[in-house]
Amino acid sequence: MESxxxxxxxxxxxxxxxxxxxxxxxxxxxxxxxxQTLGILLFIISEVMLFGSFFASYFFLxxxxxxxxxPPHPFELPVAVAGMNTAILVSSSxxxxxxxxxxxxxxxxxxxxxxxxxxxxxxxxxxVQINEYVHLGFSDRTEAFGTIFYSLTGLHGAHVFIGxxxxxxxxxxxxxxxxxxxxxxxxxxxxxxxxxxxxxxxWIVVFFTVYIL
Amino acid sequence: xxxxxxxxxxxxxIFAVAGGSAIGLALLAGGLVGALYGLVLAIxxxxxxxxxxxxxxxxxxxxxxxxDDSDSSS
Numbered sequence: 001m002e003s004x005x006x007x008x009x010x011x012x013x014x015x016x017x018x019x020x021x022x023x024x025x026x027x028x029x030x031x032x033x034x035x036q037t038l039g040i041l042l043f044i045i046s047e048v049m050l051f052g053s054f055f056a057s058y059f060f061l062x063x064x065x066x067x068x069x070x071p072p073h074p075f076e077l078p079v080a081v082a083g084m085n086t087a088i089l090v091s092s093s094x095x096x097x098x099x100x101x102x103x104x105x106x107x108x109x110x111x112x113x114x115x116x117x118x119x120x121x122x123x124x125x126x127x128v129q130i131n132e133y134v135h136l137g138f139s140d141r142t143e144a145f146g147t148i149f150y151s152l153t154g155l156h157g158a159h160v161f162i163g164x165x166x167x168x169x170x171x172x173x174x175x176x177x178x179x180x181x182x183x184x185x186x187x188x189x190x191x192x193x194x195x196x197x198x199x200x201x202x203w204i205v206v207f208f209t210v211y212i213l
Numbered sequence: 214x215x216x217x218x219x220x221x222x223x224x225x226x227i228f229a230v231a232g233g234s235a236i237g238l239a240l241l242a243g244g245l246v247g248a249l250y251g252l253v254l255a256i257x258x259x260x261x262x263x264x265x266x267x268x269x270x271x272x273x274x275x276x277x278x279x280x281d282d283s284d285s286s287s
Contacts, residue, residue: 037217090225090229093222093225096218097218097219097222100218100219101219190217190218193218193221194217194218194221197218197221197222197224197225198221200225200228201224201225201228204228204229204232205228205232207232207236208232208235208236208239208247208251212235212236212239212240212244212247213239213244213247213248213251
């Protein structure tokens with residue numbers, strides 16, 4: 001099937017018709033950062049603000065309302081399990097970094113291995129978190145403590161889920177051979193990688209705040 | 214200075230070390246000490262992050278990136 005050619009206005013045709021490019025013209029880029037990376041940076045800044053509002057609520061409940069004990073008696077948080085989960089998530093940052101370094105060197109097998117490992121570690125984290133929710137012994141309706149606990153950890157869990165979806169897409173594309181060593185040819189791994197690191201950093205802060213303090 | 218996955222990975226390591234030390238201190242010396250130490254780390258991190266971002270942004274906007282004025286005259 002032949003593609004339909006659109007007649008160009010007078011003065012805009014000529015040389016343009018000789019080019020291979022189809023569709024609308026390329027957007028102007030005024031800085032050295034590519035738009036995908038700038039987009040994820042701006043998105044992360046907005047996410048930091050979102051998490052900041054949840055942390056503000058947490059500290060308001062904990063410091064300003066000042067209950068007798070935290071967590072309120074008789075509830076206890078499984079610090080050891082959450083600590084193990086922290087180790088799992090931090091490990092996943094290393095594996096996604098390995099995947100990126102592999103594709104930068106042109107090692108596609110290493111990239112696939114790194115992506116699959118990251119995906120599995122992320123899924124493990126999510127399963128452990130859900131298992132923790134099941135065995136905690138309190139719900140999101142159990143005082144303000146339960147609400148803010150589930151809100152903060154649930155917000156983070158939702159981000160892990162989104163990250164897993166992005167990693168799924170990146171892994172599928174990797175197995176289809178979409179990526180190569182040129183910087184602009186593996187942005188589909190790099191951008192989810194940046195997001196995954198952000199999710200990891202946020203968990204370190206959430207874990208320290210909710211489980212340790 | 215670049216903003217890419219490798220640069221963000223360094224931040225993961227920084228947060229892991231800072232978080233690990235804060236967790237260790239909180240477990241050893243108590244929650245209040247850990248919280249104050251964490252607050253100091255957060256302030257230092259914010260200042261350092263601000264300066265890093267500013268330097269990175271300056272590095273992005275070189276003279277060659279500015280739009281060409283000759284195009285706007287026609």
